[in-house]
Amino acid sequence: MRALPYTTPEDTQRSARVMVVTMLALLGLGVVMAYSATMVEQMRTSGPGTLLHPLASHLMKVGLALGGFLLALRVTPGRLFAAARPAWALGVLLLALIPFLGTESHNARRWFGVGGASFQPSEFARVATMVMVGAWMAAARDRVSELRTGVLIPFALAAVPAVLVFIEPDFGSAVYLLFMGVLVMWVGGARSRHLLSVFLPTLLIGCILGWTLFTHFRTRIAGFVSTEPDWQVSQGLTSLGSGGLLGAGLGNGMGKWGFLPEARNDFLFAVIGEELGLLGTLGVVGLYAVFLWHGTRVLLALKSRFSLVVGAGLLMQVLVQAVLNIAVVTAVAPNKGLPLPFVSAGGTSLFVLCTSTGLLLGLARRPEEDPVLEARWATSLTHRGVPGS
Numbered sequence: 273m274r275a276l277p278y279t280t281p282e283d284t285q286r287s288a289r290v291m292v293v294t295m296l297a298l299l300g301l302g303v304v305m306a307y308s309a310t311m312v313e314q315m316r317t318s319g320p321g322t323l324l325h326p327l328a329s330h331l332m333k334v335g336l337a338l339g340g341f342l343l344a345l346r347v348t349p350g351r352l353f354a355a356a357r358p359a360w361a362l363g364v365l366l367l368a369l370i371p372f373l374g375t376e377s378h379n380a381r382r383w384f385g386v387g388g389a390s391f392q393p394s395e396f397a398r399v400a401t402m403v404m405v406g407a408w409m410a411a412a413r414d415r416v417s418e419l420r421t422g423v424l425i426p427f428a429l430a431a432v433p434a435v436l437v438f439i440e441p442d443f444g445s446a447v448y449l450l451f452m453g454v455l456v457m458w459v460g461g462a463r464s465r466h467l468l469s470v471f472l473p474t475l476l477i478g479c480i481l482g483w484t485l486f487t488h489f490r491t492r493i494a495g496f497v498s499t500e501p502d503w504q505v506s507q508g509l510t511s512l513g514s515g516g517l518l519g520a521g522l523g524n525g526m527g528k529w530g531f532l533p534e535a536r537n538d539f540l541f542a543v544i545g546e547e548l549g550l551l552g553t554l555g556v557v558g559l560y561a562v563f564l565w566h567g568t569r570v571l572l573a574l575k576s577r578f579s580l581v582v583g584a585g586l587l588m589q590v591l592v593q594a595v596l597n598i599a600v601v602t603a604v605a606p607n608k609g610l611p612l613p614f615v616s617a618g619g620t621s622l623f624v625l626c627t628s629t630g631l632l633l634g635l636a637r638r639p640e641e642d643p644v645l646e647a648r649w650a651t652s653l654t655h656r657g658v659p660g661s
Contacts, residue, residue: 287566333619337626344630353643360404363397367436384497406582409460416461444608512545519549
């Protein structure tokens with residue numbers, strides 16, 4: 273790895289605090305906006321007496337997510353490295369059980385339902401895959417430039433859960449998971465031409481299979497290339513455009529009156545644009561920019577290859593997911609149900625992203641620790657004896 277301009281411990285602590293404050297600001301905004309987006313539907317379906325139920329539910333999800341964040345802060349690099357294989361295996365097992373035990377919704381099985389709660393295993397599997405691929409790339413540090421060791425094996429580790437997500441069916445989440453695995457490989461030192469020679473043909477095959485097998489895939493692609501976007505995207509654009517510079521005011525948006533589907537989840541950015549205006553959406557983008565800037569400074573404090581590679585994946589998933597969500601709402605990308613990070617009401621996404629942030633900051637608390645040098649399962653792979661080399 274090339275020499276990096278390491279962040280000083282004092283600057284690392286400052287950036288970590290800014291990341292936490294920014295995350296809390298996004299979570300707080302999500303509580304307010306998700307409730308604003310839901311109260312009309314709640315009043316219509318359940319009556320005014322249950323008006324606070326969505327707010328209580330969202331606050332509980334935020335509380336669980338913050339609990340995951342605090343627990344993840346205590347995870348050392350060594351423990352995270354040791355958990356890589358069992359976490360990846362658990363993620364694959366959960367995805368393999370989805371077709372048999374999962375809850376069906378919109379002609380797909382993507383969730384486990386227990387009582388009134390639900391859990392989407394693809395979210396957990398994505399993070400587990402990034403950790404596993406990062407552990408492999410760190411252990412194989414002197415051989416990552418080879419096609420087999422640096423790409424084929426770790427790509428297979430990412431492809432297995434991606435294929436299971438694909439058959440749910442969930443093409444977008446499968447590509448997202450696979451792309452994050454490829455990104456971790458690239459940060460870990462894999463050659464770009466090797467990655468492209470494997471990833472692009474796989475993506476092409478996936479697109480062909482998606483077009484052939486799944487009606488919703490064809491519908492969404494057709495809606496994207498059409499001069500008229502589909503109903504949901506059209507209503508999202510209408511909500512964004514009607515907000516103007518300053519917005520209609522908190523709670524005064526019209527999209528949530530049955531016009532905008534998934535207003536509290538995938539299309540919450542449109543509600544923000546309608547009620548808080550262009551300045552509100554720019555404020556959200558600004559918060560993500562601050563989070564990512566200071567997250568990068570935290571990354572530059574990590575001197576272990578494992579911590580740096582995994583930490584980059586944990587951070588970049590926030591950027592990728594935010595860009596994809598905003599691109600869908602603004603009709604720049606085909607419609608795909610991805611929540612706005614830290615803001616949308618999806619409980620699994622909130623928990624996974626907050627826990628991922630905790631893992632990243634936990635790695636930054638021990639920037640010198642290199643777990644690869646202590647790992648038994650990595651001894652068959654060549655590696656240097658100098659942390660961060």
